[in-house]
Amino acid sequence: MTDILLIIFAITLVFMSIANRLGTYVNILFLQGLLLFGISFIELKEINTLNLAFILLETVIFKTIAVPFFMRYVIKRNKITREAEPYLPNFVSLVIVTSIIILTYLLSKTIQDPLLNKIYFVVALSALFTGLYIIMTRRKVITHVMGYLVIENGVFILSIAVGSEIPMLINTGILLDLFVSIFLLGIFINKIGDVLKDVDVGQLKQLKD
């Protein structure tokens, strides 16, 4: 069951690489949040109730509801145009993201580890590199934040693979990190929206040598 969910997650990554509208990106993030909820619900039954409740809270409330809602609010408030404006054509993005997934799969073939479920490793690393790729090839600042969220989702999958060994303290750290970073990034986008008329990276190029 988790395998199916993880494969759907990988497909969302491919879909993200060819998405044109910002709204589609937000929907994909929403779907990824749901998938993460399903995966953690199935996978983490053995850990104690408090910890489980905490993780479920993180996926449902935070990743599935709060972040997409906040993203929509930011897009609407700053009147950001709907196009994602990639630097590269969609076909190239599709090829690159697919090859990222294939390469991480080949890398996972070299691991000799009976305890680790390799599909987690493949999907998590694919999400990491896809996120970095989206950050590199999109013009708008808000798509950079979305790429960062994809990276965070990948990290979350990896931390589920590590399993129940992570103590509460680190969990708190993850949530703190997510919470603070996403909301501060949002605030900055709002600030940038106040100062600059159209929010894309082209206007953030004054500092250079």
Next chain:
Amino acid sequence: MIIAYIVISFLIGVALFVNRNRIINYSLVSLFSVLQWVFILYLYHHRGQDATGYFNADSLAILMLITSGIIIPPAFYYSYIYFKIKKDQPRERGMYFSAMVVLAAAISAAYLANHIALMWVFVELTTLSAAALVYHRRNVRSLEGTWKYFFVSSISITLVFIGILFLTIALQQEGFTDLTYPALKKNASSLNGFWLRLTFIFIFTGYTAKMGLVPMHTVGIDAKDKAPSPAGALFSSIVMNMGFVGIFRVYEIISRTPLKEWADTILLVSAVLSIFVAAVYMMSVKNMKRMFAYSSIEHMGIAMLGIAAGGIGYYAALLHLVLHAITKSSLFFQMGQVYRIYNSKSLYDTGNYLKYNLTGAMVILLAFICGTAMPPSGLFVTEFMIFRSLFESHHFIFLAVILLLLTMIIWAFGKSIFRLLFTPAAGFNEAGMGKINPFESVPQLILLGAVIYLGINPPVQLVELINESVKYISY
């Protein structure tokens, strides 16, 4: 004691944030400086190597804490001058000092953290407080600098977290769960090489954003440029040292495994590339603060060379970090005065500094001599030792390349510094020039004197601290 220190510091930070009164502001800041030193002296006398708790005052942490204790009080002093001249709003002043106190406390906690994930949390906290300092001026450019700093730092800190997860996987295979540094060092040799490699690569890449090495070196440049000078001084000294501590503690774990040589190669390549990048940019950059920032990247590269080469290089690298922090912070403090005279950081608008501010020019000249590691600077001694360790470990080609690059750096640095000091400034109106009290430069001169003294005649306690810090890897 450490928990109490963190709690009190954060309370002081909150109090500074809500307070609007100038007198209370300054007394709280002074209180924090005193607290910092009391805390350092207490830890120095109670230091232990193998604690099991979340915090541990080992020699490396104490060494870096003492360095930060030397740099933070002058940073407060120059911030005070900055606000006296600028006549800023009380709200902004409160936010600035609050962010600075929280930054200093979070850095101290990150030095002392004994648990790899706890260190990660505090490094994250330094990103937040540093972003507040970079954004202090609230214009488009500082917004851009803050955005870049914050975004790239967030990604790099995520990379560190992924590294920690890989380490957890490696530990689980062997049935360990303890993530404290002493336990990791003890169990390192039984861990799986594949996961350890991934751990090292991810954590190293993540912390290079803080330390200022290739590949994530770009983060710090904009931050040091856009933040006020005293904050820039902190970014290029104690924040960079924090990145080093993060890398060094993982390196210690790797150093007792068969992967040591592989890790050394990574450090060496990253260090040489850093020096190369610094040399290329220093030749062309016209903004002096950015130039100092690139010079910091060069020095971090040199320190990493010492770690990669081993032998006497370990000792020299740590001493190099301490001395570089003191030198570079005094240079940044002086930059505040330069900016007050010319209202510009560009080389095109400045010149004849010797005529307008004699003591300041002395500081610049002395800091140039110290920063480019000419005798009698302490950095000369450490760089000499690092080159010797490279020679002894048979890295002749690297040594030749580095010496060539360093020559270029000295030439580029010298060209700009002498232009600032001696050539007349084009179109500069002397009438509207700010006045500088010569006594303002005294703390900078004391810091630079310390660089020379500590390099030539390091006190026994300092040598002892450094030797204890590298004891584990140099066996």
